[in-house]
Amino acid sequence: MVEREANFDGLVGPTHNYAGLSWGNVASNRHARSTSHPREAALQGLNKMKALSDMGLVQGVLAPQERPDIATLRQLGFTGTDADVLDKAFREDPMLLAACCSASSMWTANAATVSPGADTKDGRIHFTPANLINKFHRSLEHGVTGRILRQVFSDENHFCHHAALPAHDDFGDEGAANHTRLYDNQGKGLELFVYGRSAHRPDMPAPQRYPARQTLEASRAVARLHGLSEHNSLFIQQNPAVIDQGVFHNDVIAVGNGNVLFYHQQAFLDTQGVQDEIRRKLPDAGMHFIEVSDSDVPVQDAINSYLFNTQLVTLAPGHMALIAPTECADTPSVKAYLERLTAMNTPVQEVRFMDVKQSMQNGGGPACLRLRVAMNEAELAAVNPACLMNDTLYGHLSAWIHRHYRDRLIPDDLRDPMLLDESRTALDELTQLLKLGSVYPFQR
Numbered sequence: 001m002v003e004r005e006a007n008f009d010g011l012v013g014p015t016h017n018y019a020g021l022s023w024g025n026v027a028s029n030r031h032a033r034s035t036s037h038p039r040e041a042a043l044q045g046l047n048k049m050k051a052l053s054d055m056g057l058v059q060g061v062l063a064p065q066e067r068p069d070i071a072t073l074r075q076l077g078f079t080g081t082d083a084d085v086l087d088k089a090f091r092e093d094p095m096l097l098a099a100c101c102s103a104s105s106m107w108t109a110n111a112a113t114v115s116p117g118a119d120t121k122d123g124r125i126h127f128t129p130a131n132l133i134n135k136f137h138r139s140l141e142h143g144v145t146g147r148i149l150r151q152v153f154s155d156e157n158h159f160c161h162h163a164a165l166p167a168h169d170d171f172g173d174e175g176a177a178n179h180t181r182l183y184d185n186q187g188k189g190l191e192l193f194v195y196g197r198s199a200h201r202p203d204m205p206a207p208q209r210y211p212a213r214q215t216l217e218a219s220r221a222v223a224r225l226h227g228l229s230e231h232n233s234l235f236i237q238q239n240p241a242v243i244d245q246g247v248f249h250n251d252v253i254a255v256g257n258g259n260v261l262f263y264h265q266q267a268f269l270d271t272q273g274v275q276d277e278i279r280r281k282l283p284d285a286g287m288h289f290i291e292v293s294d295s296d297v298p299v300q301d302a303i304n305s306y307l308f309n310t311q312l313v314t315l316a317p318g319h320m321a322l323i324a325p326t327e328c329a330d331t332p333s334v335k336a337y338l339e340r341l342t343a344m345n346t347p348v349q350e351v352r353f354m355d356v357k358q359s360m361q362n363g364g365g366p367a368c369l370r371l372r373v374a375m376n377e378a379e380l381a382a383v384n385p386a387c388l389m390n391d392t393l394y395g396h397l398s399a400w401i402h403r404h405y406r407d408r409l410i411p412d413d414l415r416d417p418m419l420l421d422e423s424r425t426a427l428d429e430l431t432q433l434l435k436l437g438s439v440y441p442f443q444r
């Protein structure tokens with residue numbers, strides 16, 4: 001059956017701010033404590049969704065999380081009214097308050113790993129929310145993420161939801177940011193799981209400076225849960241040397257779609273082995289391996305421009321577009337490379353630039369902002385229609401953002417009880433707009 005790939009983007013939440021929470025993510029550290037612009041951030045994300053929808057692609061929306069996360073602050077011993085909790089947390093541990101205010105769920109590439117029905121044993125689409133255990137602020141996401149996913153993909157005949165993996169470093173899981181699915185014209189898929197280290201094989205190479213967020217053991221567990229087989233899954237080790245340069249997820253150094261794998265020369269530990277295995281497991285795909293060399297684009301330029309955190313989308317058979325952040329056009333080596341790329345004989349025929357600067361400054365490009373879900377017509381018909389982008393929803397969301405979001409935020413604003421009220425009012429309205437029921441702690 002024909003599958004269509006939908007992109008579900010995370011709406012940027014009202015507390016979008018720069019707190020420098022992600023050690024190993026150089027953009028997050030570089031912009032720590034600078035002024036953020038939540039309204040602009042949310043509109044940039046929304047406009048990207050609209051642009052992809054206008055290209056004829058199926059585009060979905062995933063709601064943000066409730067932030068500030070008062071429930072977690074209370075769990076950590078702060079008491080009194082909600083305003084007291086914010087105030088005490090701010091005085092005692094502002095970093096903790098910032099962690100509980102992060103809008104990081106916007107990067108839905110980290111929301112979950114999704115396996116299409118064509119690959120799974122029971123033929124349903126399987127979802128496992130990522131535990132995101134490596135960063136405290138992100139480890140707070142998976143519970144509500146799971147609830148939101150169940151509201152969007154609720155039909156059990158088509159969709160199967162798992163719990164996040166156990167909350168231990170051995171099972172560090174970052175979701176689809178380390179997962180790519182290739183497929184051939186017959187719809188046969190191959191799921192690539194890219195990991196940074198093995199918890200149980202300390203003899204294998206691992207980064208020295210920055211953390212490897214994804215373990216082999218986590219990737220294998222997700223593949224087992226989803227009922228994948230040896231024939232449609234492949235486990236690939238990321239090159240630890242690039243993690244140490246700031247490549248904290250595989251989607252900062254590689255992106256795949258259909259029969260194209262676009263990656264940097266230094267992305268994987270054993271590139272030849274990766275190519276051989278993909279050709280062996282997906283023999284009829286006519287794979288295009290588009291490898292970018294150090295001399296074309298140094299790793300640092302790739303990280304700063306997010307050349308590989310692009311979305312590779314199929315607009316017509318054999319015709320793909322690369323959805324790139326404007327930073328790619330501003331980086332000379334990358335700009336020159338992209339001009340050559342579209343002239344090469346590959347399916348990547350055009351580049352479209354999007355402005356997602358507010359997200360980029362926290363280390364999230366176009367690809368970080370989306371979760372891909374490949375669906376056939378019956379599955380697509382079973383998706384909560386209120387979460388699918390069209391002109392009407394675009395109008396509603398745009399007005400909703402203008403109504404509720406602040407123009408700017410500095411870290412000290414996070415203690416403001418008004419911000420909590422504004423966020424809850426906004427989210428309450430949003431759950432009605434997207435027909436999500438009561439997914440947030442404050443609604444229960």
Ligand SMILES: NCCC[C@H](NC(=O)CCC(=O)O)C(=O)O
Nearest residue numbers: 018019020021022025028104368
């Ligand atoms: N896929 C992109 C994820 C980016 C995300 N950044 C952050 O959480 C930064 C938040 C801050 O520093 O305020 C991360 O590193 O997981």
